[in-house]
Amino acid sequence: MVLYDDIGAGYASGRRTDPRWMTEIASALGTARSVADVGAGTGSYEPRDRTVVALEPSAGMIGQRPPGASPAVRAVAEALPLRGNAVDAxxxxxxxxxxxxxxxxxxELRRVAPLRVVLAYDTRRHTEFWFVREYVPEIAALELGRPSADDIADELGADTVLPLPVPWDFTDGVFPAHWRRPAAYLDPGVRRACSALAQTDPVAVERGISRLRADLETGRWHERHQDLLGLDSWDAGFRLVVSRR
Structure with a gap:
């Protein structure tokens, strides 16, 4: 079964485009007029002013693409149905x-385009996130088994690696999006939009959520994380990796 056919239900409602990240991605794409979006999902960060070919293995995710989105083809990243240099980026x-x-x-990304723009994250930084460290430490093993942003940058021979901080009012429900809004994690819909939570033992997640709920009720979370409450953004480890030929 394709992963997101299983865990991606309702993904479109929780993972909405944040215009601040969209601006950075559009800037990294530069003057590219044709773009292949690999692992396109619901198309949250696809530019609307260029020709886009969306490539996504999950029928469930393709079915959640909004009206007017670019056409999507079912395909995996390891075998893209595109000729060499088929697109600008x-x-x-x-x-x-x-x-x-x-x-x-x-x-495959190198094969099909002279410009590669990859949004990834520092997996170790994610393991240091308070939610993982204090409530669901089981997530750490999952994260450390994934390729980190530095691994991806090295493999692509990146020209630039740009940090993308997460604003406190971020609209895209990525896992650490609610770093200053902890009560959001009590919402099952929010948790379903986070693959790290969806792929972790549900018993461990529920145990962690119960502890978080208790800490919010007693005020312990706010006492422990006063340093976060005055920040407008936080570096959760997200990196925009840009590689040119």
Whole structure:
């Protein structure tokens, strides 16, 4: 079964485009007029002013693409149905860590486009997130088994690696999006939009959520994390990797 056919139900409602990240991604794509979006999902960060070919293995995710989105083709990153240099740029947003063979997938990105823009994250930084460290430490093993942003940058021979901080009012429900809004994690819909939570033992997740709920009721979470409450953004480890030939 394709992973997101299983865990991706309702994904479109929780994972909405944040315009601040969209601006950075559009800037990295530069003057590219044709873009292949690999692991396209619901198309959250696909540019609307260019020709886009969406490539996504999950029928469930394709079915959640909004009206007017670019046409999508079912395909895996490791075997893209495109000729060499078929497009000006290839985009891969928070998808490499789900690929069966991430190095083979990155080789395909190099093959089909002279410009590669990959949004990834520092997996170790995610293990330091308070939610993992204090409530569901079981997530750490999952994260450390995934390719990190530095691994991806090295494999692609990246020209630039740009940090993308997470604003406190971030609209895209990525796992650490609610770093300053802890009560959001009590919402099952929010948790379903996070693959790290969806792929972790439900018993461990429920145990952690119960502890978080108690800490919010007593005020312990706010006492422990006063340093976060005054921040407008936080570096959760997200990196925009840009590679040119």
């Amino acid at each position: 290839v985009l891969a947003v928070l998808t490499v860590h789900h690929w069966t063979d991430w190095r083979a997938g990155l080789a």
